[in-house]
Amino acid sequence: MNSRYYFALLFAVLSCVLKYTNAHYRIWNGKYRNIEKSPYLVSIHDSGMYICTGALISLQMVLTAAHCVAYSRGNLIVVEAGITDLYDTNEDGQMRGVESIHHPCDYNPKTGHMDIGVIKLHSPFKRGSRVEIIELCDTILNLGIKMRVSGWGATSGDSERHSCTLQTTHVNIVPTQECAPMAATSGKMITESMICAKRDGTSPCQGDSGAPAVANGKLCAVVSYGKGCENPDYPTVYTDVNNANVRNFLSDAMSD
Template sequence: MCLRSNFALLFALLCSFLPYANAQFRIKNGQDIEIEESLHSVAIFRIVFYICAGAIVNVNTVVTAAHCLKDVEQDELVLIAGIADLDNRGSGQTRNVQCIHYGTGYDEETHFMDIAVVKVEKSFDEDSVVPISPISLCDYRLEPGMTIQVSAWGRISETSRGYSNQLKTKYVDIVKTQECKTGYARVCSVHLSETIICAESGVCFGDSGAAGVRNGQLCAVVQGFSSSNLPDKYTDVTNERVRDFIRSKM
């Protein structure tokens, strides 16, 4: 009885998706960068606490992961753009949220359409001394072996305490979706939805919602990771259903 209970707990920990706003994500073994290298990046706060990242897709709109925002009151959300160091948040472009559009059919269990389009109350200023620049959506399919760049403010390792305030980045390769799905089904008894794509391990607590960028375009959005040596999971922006949803709400 006790052994079974302990095994169940271990299994749950190893296969935890960890895609929740309160379980914050950091780029593992990433390199520090300045905001000029990731002008689309947005830090999302619940009042004063960093919870997730996002990407500016036009001056009124930020794309992030749906699970980041689902359990947070809209008036608690604060978006800050134009900064790499969260200690300098007061110098960034700070915006409140006007409305949130969750992915059509979003399912918290399967993470189908784990995408959110956030409209801000006041447009971001592209001509400000605080730099920002919207990122365009991917106009091609991601394929295994392609490399994406991920930048966010998550933990630097799964065991680290606290969070480095500096924006970090890492390059990861897309892996075969079927192999990823088979791995999660075998190890975790989890069936990944059609809107998920996988990449080699690289993200950690606090990186949820960050953009996966290739050739200067938004191709994926960080969804979560596993502690059992499985690939990381992303919402696939190159999936027609996901891309069309984002475009319809921009």
């Protein structure tokens, strides 16, 4: 293990220890989630530091947000599957390096349009009780549909530290008009590639970018951006995997 990775890992472990000594760093109405209940989830690391959540759409392909990986050096990214706690060395996780990174040519980081990315791994993960793929949604979701969102993001809006253990919550799809004021204050806009979701008292947070939103057992959207984590007036914006342009991109990326 090189010194850079060692100190990054040490810092992350200490952050987790400090967090558990402060009650306000628990996820806002979220719950602990064992990876065996969501074995498609993976954590994405850059230079030894956790950066985003992703989902296995094949044993060699990870779906995440474009902004997580579009400007990263692939040789510094590692994806880990089969773990609940990012720093529990007793867990039998699997780690893979990256062969290639894909994002849409019309991805726009300023507006958030087409914020979707695919990581192709050097070699496939091995399927097991803690590692499995998830299918993509094949139906359009109606307003009010409940989606499960899980990730290792921060557990408080005023924290920059991510969670050591996997956390989960549910949100409901709301009209995209509800996201427009929040998007405007963030310098972004709502486009046809997006859907919005919220639920009072809970939400994804910093570090949950790329996390899958799952409905009826299928992956329907990917966390893109939000504004704060504890304000019911601010829904979270997701990239919609049912959008025709998104599906075309995914089809091309997976055939690479």
